[in-house]
Amino acid sequence: MSAGTYTPRPGAAPVGRMIAAQAAFETKMLLRNGEQLLLTVIIPSLLLVLFSTVDVVDTGSGEPVDFLAPGVLALAVMSTAFTGQAIATGFERRYGVLKRLGASPLPRWALMAAKTLSVLVTEVLQIVLLTVIAFGLGWSPHGNPFAVLLLLVLGTAAFSGLGLLMAGTLKAEATLAAANLVFLLLLVGGGVIVPLDKFPDAVASVLALLPISALSDGLRDVLQHGAGVPWGDLGILAVWAVLGLGAAARLFRWE
Numbered sequence: 635m636s637a638g639t640y641t642p643r644p645g646a647a648p649v650g651r652m653i654a655a656q657a658a659f660e661t662k663m664l665l666r667n668g669e670q671l672l673l674t675v676i677i678p679s680l681l682l683v684l685f686s687t688v689d690v691v692d693t694g695s696g697e698p699v700d701f702l703a704p705g706v707l708a709l710a711v712m713s714t715a716f717t718g719q720a721i722a723t724g725f726e727r728r729y730g731v732l733k734r735l736g737a738s739p740l741p742r743w744a745l746m747a748a749k750t751l752s753v754l755v756t757e758v759l760q761i762v763l764l765t766v767i768a769f770g771l772g773w774s775p776h777g778n779p780f781a782v783l784l785l786l787v788l789g790t791a792a793f794s795g796l797g798l799l800m801a802g803t804l805k806a807e808a809t810l811a812a813a814n815l816v817f818l819l820l821l822v823g824g825g826v827i828v829p830l831d832k833f834p835d836a837v838a839s840v841l842a843l844l845p846i847s848a849l850s851d852g853l854r855d856v857l858q859h860g861a862g863v864p865w866g867d868l869g870i871l872a873v874w875a876v877l878g879l880g881a882a883a884r885l886f887r888w889e
Contacts, residue, residue: 652740653748660752664718673817674713674760679767681827682706686771691828696858703768703775704853705826710760711786712846715753715793717817723749723801724809732888742888750794757790777856781863785856788871789849795878796845802886820846825854845874 647655664670685691686699693701726732736742765773800809822828824846830838841847852867 647739649741649744653744653751656740656745656748657751657755660749661755664722664752664756667722670718670722674710674718674756675763678706678710678713678760678764681709682764682767683771685827686768692832693829697772697774699768699771699773700775700858701829701854702827703764703773704857705850706764706768707761707786708789708824708846708850708853709821709826710764711757711789711849712793712820713817714756714760715790716797717813718756718797719749719753719794720797720800720813721810723798724804724806724813727801727888728806730889736888746798750790753790753794757786761786775857776860778862781856782853784863784868785849785852785871788868788875789845792845792849792871792874792878795875795880795882798882798886799878802882802888820844825850843870845871848874 664674682699682702685693685702686697689698691698723732732745735745740748768775797813800812804812820826823833823841824844825841826846830841830847830851833841842851848867848870852864852871855861855864855867
């Protein structure tokens with residue numbers, strides 16, 4: 635046994651290991667939170683089952699699940715990347731958790747990277763669950779998987795930026811109220827359950843520019859209609875991602 639076997643080696647762990655550990659912690663906290671599970675898993679699943687089996691909304695020709703499944707996938711992304719992340723980060727900021735983590739060896743950019751990685755892991759679990767449910771309801775998706783992946787990634791970036799912007803600029807209570815209100819409004823007016831063509835033309839034109847509309851319509855074009863890469867919807871999501879992440883980086887307050 636060499637003399638230096640038990641010699642202490644003080645110092646921070648590699649950044650990659652710190653990000654992975656923080657992302658695992660963030661994911662565990664999310665999965666243990668009953669309210670977050672209700673928002674991110676149970677509500678999208680119930681909406682998919684309910685509106686696919688009960689003739690409440692006119693979704694056009696074809697099986698209702700073929701229209702609803704892409705929209706609910708978009709809703710799942712929004713519920714995790716925007717609503718859930720905004721509420722959790724807002725209260726972490728209020729209780730001083732972010733301030734303390736910001737003073738730890740984990741760099742602030744790495745903390746945000748860990749939160750983003752946690753969101754992506756949660757979304758993968760959501761998408762797998764919702765896809766299994768949709769297949770059980772008779773869903774028959776089409777289209778290019780690469781286009782679907784691109785839409786989901788850009789949608790996640792757009793909603794993450796908006797969620798962090800809200801959490802970093804508003805008080806926790808205001809974030810809680812605003813995030814839930816936006817979730818409900820976009821659920822109704824974002825093309826998730828109700829087709830945009832059911833709204834007046836002028837209103838539909840404005841709603842189509844929202845990130846949830848671009849994501850749900852893009853996924854629907856690919857998965858329901860077998861379209862190619864929906865560049866228009868991707869462009870809308872890219873603009874929202876740049877604006878949201880840029881504003882969050884400039885305006886986010888850690889205290």
